Amino acid sequence: MKLGRLRSVRWKTTVAATLVTALVLGLASYFIVRLVERDLEGNARSALSSALESASHSVSGEGSTDGGGEADGGQHGGEGSGESGSPGDAQQRALADASVREVEAGVDAASNALLIIVPVVVVALGLAIWWTVGRALRPVRDISAQVTEISGSTLDERVPVPASEDEIAELAALMNEMLDRLQSSSEQQRAFVADASHELRSPLSTIVAAAEIASVSPDPIKLHKLAETVSGEAQRMQLLVANLLDLARLEEDRLELDTTEVDVAAVCRDAVDRFEEEVSAISLNCPAVARADGVLSQIEQVVVNLVDNAVTHAAGRVVVTVAVDDAEVLIAVEDDGPGISPEDRERIFERFVRLDSSRARSTGGIGIGLALVKAIVDRHRGAIRVGDSTALGGACFEVTFQAATYSIHPESTPCP
Incomplete structure (x- = not known):
């Protein structure tokens, strides 16, 4: 044996x-x-x-x-x-x-x-x-x-579940659930690698082509334009890599956040000032102070990405609203663009998702911004929702963070 x-x-x-x-x-x-x-x-x-x-x-x-005979x-x-x-x-x-x-x-x-x-x-x-x-x-x-x-290429297979309904059947069902998660993670990883490679291929191809033209062209004007092209594509790659690293850190870090009181109103004012030259009309409705518990750099990233997304798709007008109550701070970003259909309102928070596949990459972003926003909001135990803007007719993104203090705020129109 x-x-x-x-x-x-x-x-x-x-x-x-x-x-x-x-x-x-x-x-x-x-x-x-x-x-x-x-x-x-x-x-x-x-x-x-x-x-x-x-x-x-x-x-x-x-x-x-016989006792009588004893005498004789x-x-x-x-x-x-x-x-x-x-x-x-x-x-x-x-x-x-x-x-x-x-x-x-x-x-x-x-x-x-x-x-x-x-x-x-x-x-x-x-x-x-x-x-x-x-x-x-x-x-x-x-x-x-x-x-x-079962191997890495056959994660779609499952173990047999006996009909005994005992501990072994429970173990088999749990293993199949684990295989479901592994398969989903593997598919996401492959899609992520493919999308990241595709996103990096475009600027790299542009940079290589510009370098080849510059090597054979003595025209200073053309060289200057090629330098601007290379610089823009390099910045785009830098942004992509930075966002991917931020996403990876958020997903791997399971420790509690080291939060402080963040003035969300000041963060929104800075973001509006930053984008006021890129859209015809951008306005801000907020109280003097709106404090939330969070990480300043990450809340800034949320606001900037939402405003950037609204400016990219707006026809000409963007409105940012901040509201505060005893429990939470609300940030609403509205635009007068085409809006987002209900069936796409969950998908837009996935990585490398573009609702308009024909949109040029130079105007449509890299498809990471909203995924990063959702990851940060989830990390802060907040909430994010997208709907239709009743005031402007386009999209309306609402984000809530836990409030640190109470402030009186003006009335605002929420997303439906």
């Missing part, structure tokens, strides 16, 4: 149960034999005592019947009396020997029977345990065989 089989659960369970059963039956047999021997000896002593008592009474009765032949009577003791002793010894032989015969018979019965029972029980455990572990062997066939 192979060493692996000797270490199996089936083998260990069978050996352990068989040894315990053999020990229990052996001790039980020993005590049973001792009890039988003691009972037989007790019965033999009782029978011997009864026989001796009966014999004693018989001898006493004969002596009293005292000497003979005395000798006869001495001689009569010998047959009684022989009878006692014979009865004792017979009792001992009966006890020994009974004990030997019981011992011989147990010597045959106990090993047979132990072997039969061991075989029954071996078969039962093997049958119970058969689904485990099937699961193990299936798991060995």
Whole structure:
């Protein structure tokens, strides 16, 4: 038998149960034999005592019947009396020997029977345990065989779930759930690598083409334009890499955030000032102070990405609103662009998603900004929602953070 089989659960369970059963039956047999021997000896002593008592009474009765003859032949009577003791002793010894032989015969018979019965029972029980455990572990062997066939390229396969509805079936179901998560993670990783490669290929191709043109063109004006092109594409790659690193850090970091009080109103004012030259009309409605618990750099990134997204898709107008109550700080960013259809309102927070696939990459962004916004909001245990703007007719993004202080704020129109 192979060493692996000797270490199996089936083998260990069978050996352990068989040894315990053999020990229990052996001790039980020993005590049973001792009890039988003691009972037989007790019965033999009782029978011997009864026989001796009966014999004693018989001898006493004969002596009293012959008592008149003792006067005439005292000497003979005395000798006869001495001689009569010998047959009684022989009878006692014979009865004792017979009792001992009966006890020994009974004990030997019981011992011989147990010597045959106990090993047979132990072997039969061991075989029954071996078969039962093997049958119970058969689904485990099937699961193990299936798991060995699953690799990184076959994560769509699943382990068989037995119909027993026991712990093994529960384990198989949990393994299938784990495989579902692994498959989903693997698919996301492959899609992420493909999208990132695609995003990097475009600026790299532009940079290579510009370098090739610059190497053969002596025109300073053309070289200046090529330098601007290369600089723009390099900045675009730098932004992409920075956003990807931020996403990776947010997903890997599971520690509590080191939060401080952040003035969201000031952050929004800075963002509006930054984009006021890129759109026809951008306005801000907010209280003097709106403090939230969070990380300043990450909240700034959320506001900047939302405003940048609104400016990119707006026809000419963007409105940023900040509102505060006892529990949370609300940031709403609205635009007068085409809006977002209800079926796309969850998908836009995925990586590298562009709702308009025909949009040029130079105007449509890199598809990371909103995914980064959602990751930061989730990390702050806030909420983000997208809907239609009732005031401007375009999209409306709402983000909430936990408020640090209470401030009076003007009324604002929420997203429907």
